[in-house]
Amino acid sequence: MKTIIQNNRGLNFKEKIQELYDYRELLWTLAYRDFKVKYAQTFLGIIWGVIEPLLTAILLSFVFNRIAKANTFGINPVLFSLTGIIAWNYFSNVVNQGTNSLILAQNMIKKIYFPRILLPASKALAALPDLLISILFTSVYYLVYWNDFSADILFFPLFIVLAIIAGISISIWFSALNIRYRDFRHIVPFAIRIGLFVTPIAYTTNEVSPDLRWIFFLNPLTGVIEGIRWCLFGLEMHWKLFGLSMIILALLFITGFYFFNKVEKNIADVI
Amino acid sequence: MSSNSVIEVQNLSKVYDIEGKSKDLRYAISKFFSSKNKETEKLLALNNISFNVNEGEVFGIIGPNGSGKSTLLKILSKITFPTSGKAILNGRVSSLLEVGTGFHHELSGRENIFLNGSILGMSKKEIKKKFDEIVDFSGIEKFIDTPVKHYSSGMYVRLAFSVAAHLEPEILLVDEVLSVGDMNFRRKSMGKMNEVANSGRTVILVSHNLGIIKNLCQNGIYLDRGEIQSSGIIQKVVEDYQNSYKPYQNKTLPNISKHIDVSKIDILSITNNGSKILSTGDEIMIKIKFKSLVKLRNLLVKIIVRDNNKQVLFSCNNKFYDAIFESVPDEGIITCQIPKLALNTGEYSIDLFLEQDRIEIFKVFEIMRFEVFAGGFYETAIMPYHDRIFLVDHVWKIE
Incomplete structure (x- = not known):
C-alpha cells in the first residue's frame, strides 16, 4: 500500500469512493456507538421511537385538521399525520445530529485521520432503528384504520430510501457549513422548526393552488412524503413536481459531497 | 534516494493562516462584497523538510515545543495537508497521536476496544483475534463490561494504551504516548515498544524524552522553528540538540543600574x-x-x-x-x-x-x-498532569 501526501486541490472521485469502502467498518462502529449512547441509561429505551412520532402526530392532526380544518381525504387524521411524521422525524433527527457531528468530534478529528464524512453519515445510520420502530408502529395503525390497499404499496421502501438520502445530503451540507461558519448552529434548529410547517406533514399540497404548488416541491421532503401518501392511500400524485423534488435532491447530494470534500481538507486546522 | 526507503519526505512545507475571522458569517459576507483582498497573517510551521526513513528503522524527531514536530507528524498521518512538497509512505500506516481517541465514557471497556480499534484502523476480525491479548495486557479483565466512566484514570489509560499497543501496521507514527500509567505498566509498555522497534516495523517517534529517543532510535532529526537543524545518527542529533538549543531567550540587558x-x-x-x-x-x-x-x-x-x-x-x-x-x-x-x-x-x-x-x-x-x-523527578519518570505545577518528594507506606 502506497500513500502519497501532497497538496492536491482536486477530488479523485474513484479514490474517495474506494476509501469510503475501506472504512465501512468504522461507519458501522460509529453508528453503533451513537445508537448505544442515545439510549444508555434511559428507562424506556427504544420505546421513545414510538412515543415521539405518535405524540407529534396527535398534536399536528389536532392543530391542522381539527382547528385549521385541513382535508385528510377521509383518512384517519392521526394516521394521516403519522405517515408524514415518520419521514420528517427521521430527516430532522439526522440533520440535527449531523450538523453538530463534526464539531462534537473535534478532538478525534485533530488526532487521527479517517474520512470525515463518516461522522454525519453515521448519524443517518444510527437513526435507522428509530425509523424502523416508527414504521412498524405506523403499519399497525395503518392495518387497523385502512382497508383499501393497492400494489403501489410496494413502492413504500423506495420513498423511505429517498428520505434517508435527503437526511444525508442536508446533514453533509450543514455539517460542512457549520465548520466554516458557526452561525449555522443557530440557523439549523430554526430552519427545522420552519420545515415542520412548510412540509406537508398534516396536510397535502392537493389543497394548495396549482400555481403555487411547485414552491412546496422545492423541498425534497415534500416529494418524499406525498409519495408515501400516494403509495399508501392512493392520493393524487403530481409526478412532474415529484421529478423537480428529486432533481433538487440529487443536486444537493452531489454538491454536498463536493463541498464537504473541500471543507474536509483543512478541517483539522480550522475546527 | 535509497531503494529501501519506506518513508520519503520531500521539501515539505506548511503555512498556517492566522486569521480568527473565517468562522464568522458576517466576515464572509463583507469579504464577498469588498473588492480588496485582505492580507492574512501567515505562520511558517514547516520549512522545506526532507528526509528518508528506511525499512525497519526507528526514527526519532526531537526539538523544543512549537518546533513543528507535531505538525510534521500530523501531515504524515493525513490529519492535515502540506502547503507544498510531498511525502510518500510505502506500507500500511497507523498513527498514534494520543491514546484512547474516540473512547466514549458511556460505553463499556469491551465496546470501547472495538470502537477505538476500528478508529485506529483495525478490522473487526483483527480486533476479535487480539481481544483477549488486549484485555490481558491492560489488566482490567474484571471491569471489561463496565462503562469506562466508572474507571479510574489509570485504568482508562491502561486500556487505551493496550489497544494501541496491539496495532500491527507496517509504519507506525507515535507522538509522546509512552509515559502513561503506573511504573509497572510503563515498564510493560516500554517493553512493548522495544518489541515493536525490533519487529522490523518502521517507526517514527516524536518525544521530549531524550533517553527514550536514544534508547529506541537509530536515526533522527532535530527540528527548530520549522527547520531541520541536524539529521543523521541519533546520538549525534541528540548531542546537536543539547548543544545548540537555547531553551530560553535573554532579554537584551540594558545598563539600567549605576551600580x-x-x-x-x-x-x-x-x-x-x-x-x-x-x-x-x-x-x-x-x-x-x-x-x-x-x-x-x-x-x-x-x-x-x-x-x-x-x-x-x-x-x-x-x-x-x-x-x-x-x-x-x-x-x-x-x-x-x-x-x-x-x-x-x-x-x-x-x-x-x-x-x-x-x-x-x-x-x-x-x-x-x-x-x-519531562524528566526523572520521580524514579518512575512519571509526570503529573500539566496543571500541577510543583512536584514534591513523598513516601508511601501501609501498615
Missing part, C-alpha cells in the same frame, strides 16, 4: 552535563555574570520564579541562608544551585533583584524565560 552591570544569565542542568535543556528533577544552576560599576558590599540577590500567567511560584534569596555577599569582586559570576528542580513541564520566567545595604540597585522583571521538560 552593577549584569551582562548574562544562564540556567544549566548539572545533571545533564551543563546542558541548557532543563528537565524536572535535574540539579540546576543559575549563573549571573556581572561587572561592578562602583565598589559594592553586602549584596543581596533575589530571584523570583513565575509561571506563564505571571503568578509567583517561589523565590531564591541569599538572605534565607544568611549568605549575603559581604564583599563583591569587580567582576564575577554569582551562582545559585538548586539540587532538585521541582517544577512540572512548562514555561517559566525569572525576575532578578539586587540590593546593597537594603537599597535596591538592580530590578528587572522577566529578565529571562526558561522551559522545563
Whole structure:
C-alpha cells in the first residue's frame, strides 16, 4: 500500500469512493456507538421511537385538521399525520445530529485521520432503528384504520430510501457549513422548526393552488412524503413536481459531497 | 534516494493562516462584497523538510515545543495537508497521536476496544483475534463490561494504551504516548515498544524524552522553528540538540543600574552535563555574570520564579541562608544551585533583584524565560498532569 501526501486541490472521485469502502467498518462502529449512547441509561429505551412520532402526530392532526380544518381525504387524521411524521422525524433527527457531528468530534478529528464524512453519515445510520420502530408502529395503525390497499404499496421502501438520502445530503451540507461558519448552529434548529410547517406533514399540497404548488416541491421532503401518501392511500400524485423534488435532491447530494470534500481538507486546522 | 526507503519526505512545507475571522458569517459576507483582498497573517510551521526513513528503522524527531514536530507528524498521518512538497509512505500506516481517541465514557471497556480499534484502523476480525491479548495486557479483565466512566484514570489509560499497543501496521507514527500509567505498566509498555522497534516495523517517534529517543532510535532529526537543524545518527542529533538549543531567550540587558552591570544569565542542568535543556528533577544552576560599576558590599540577590500567567511560584534569596555577599569582586559570576528542580513541564520566567545595604540597585522583571521538560523527578519518570505545577518528594507506606 502506497500513500502519497501532497497538496492536491482536486477530488479523485474513484479514490474517495474506494476509501469510503475501506472504512465501512468504522461507519458501522460509529453508528453503533451513537445508537448505544442515545439510549444508555434511559428507562424506556427504544420505546421513545414510538412515543415521539405518535405524540407529534396527535398534536399536528389536532392543530391542522381539527382547528385549521385541513382535508385528510377521509383518512384517519392521526394516521394521516403519522405517515408524514415518520419521514420528517427521521430527516430532522439526522440533520440535527449531523450538523453538530463534526464539531462534537473535534478532538478525534485533530488526532487521527479517517474520512470525515463518516461522522454525519453515521448519524443517518444510527437513526435507522428509530425509523424502523416508527414504521412498524405506523403499519399497525395503518392495518387497523385502512382497508383499501393497492400494489403501489410496494413502492413504500423506495420513498423511505429517498428520505434517508435527503437526511444525508442536508446533514453533509450543514455539517460542512457549520465548520466554516458557526452561525449555522443557530440557523439549523430554526430552519427545522420552519420545515415542520412548510412540509406537508398534516396536510397535502392537493389543497394548495396549482400555481403555487411547485414552491412546496422545492423541498425534497415534500416529494418524499406525498409519495408515501400516494403509495399508501392512493392520493393524487403530481409526478412532474415529484421529478423537480428529486432533481433538487440529487443536486444537493452531489454538491454536498463536493463541498464537504473541500471543507474536509483543512478541517483539522480550522475546527 | 535509497531503494529501501519506506518513508520519503520531500521539501515539505506548511503555512498556517492566522486569521480568527473565517468562522464568522458576517466576515464572509463583507469579504464577498469588498473588492480588496485582505492580507492574512501567515505562520511558517514547516520549512522545506526532507528526509528518508528506511525499512525497519526507528526514527526519532526531537526539538523544543512549537518546533513543528507535531505538525510534521500530523501531515504524515493525513490529519492535515502540506502547503507544498510531498511525502510518500510505502506500507500500511497507523498513527498514534494520543491514546484512547474516540473512547466514549458511556460505553463499556469491551465496546470501547472495538470502537477505538476500528478508529485506529483495525478490522473487526483483527480486533476479535487480539481481544483477549488486549484485555490481558491492560489488566482490567474484571471491569471489561463496565462503562469506562466508572474507571479510574489509570485504568482508562491502561486500556487505551493496550489497544494501541496491539496495532500491527507496517509504519507506525507515535507522538509522546509512552509515559502513561503506573511504573509497572510503563515498564510493560516500554517493553512493548522495544518489541515493536525490533519487529522490523518502521517507526517514527516524536518525544521530549531524550533517553527514550536514544534508547529506541537509530536515526533522527532535530527540528527548530520549522527547520531541520541536524539529521543523521541519533546520538549525534541528540548531542546537536543539547548543544545548540537555547531553551530560553535573554532579554537584551540594558545598563539600567549605576551600580552593577549584569551582562548574562544562564540556567544549566548539572545533571545533564551543563546542558541548557532543563528537565524536572535535574540539579540546576543559575549563573549571573556581572561587572561592578562602583565598589559594592553586602549584596543581596533575589530571584523570583513565575509561571506563564505571571503568578509567583517561589523565590531564591541569599538572605534565607544568611549568605549575603559581604564583599563583591569587580567582576564575577554569582551562582545559585538548586539540587532538585521541582517544577512540572512548562514555561517559566525569572525576575532578578539586587540590593546593597537594603537599597535596591538592580530590578528587572522577566529578565529571562526558561522551559522545563519531562524528566526523572520521580524514579518512575512519571509526570503529573500539566496543571500541577510543583512536584514534591513523598513516601508511601501501609501498615
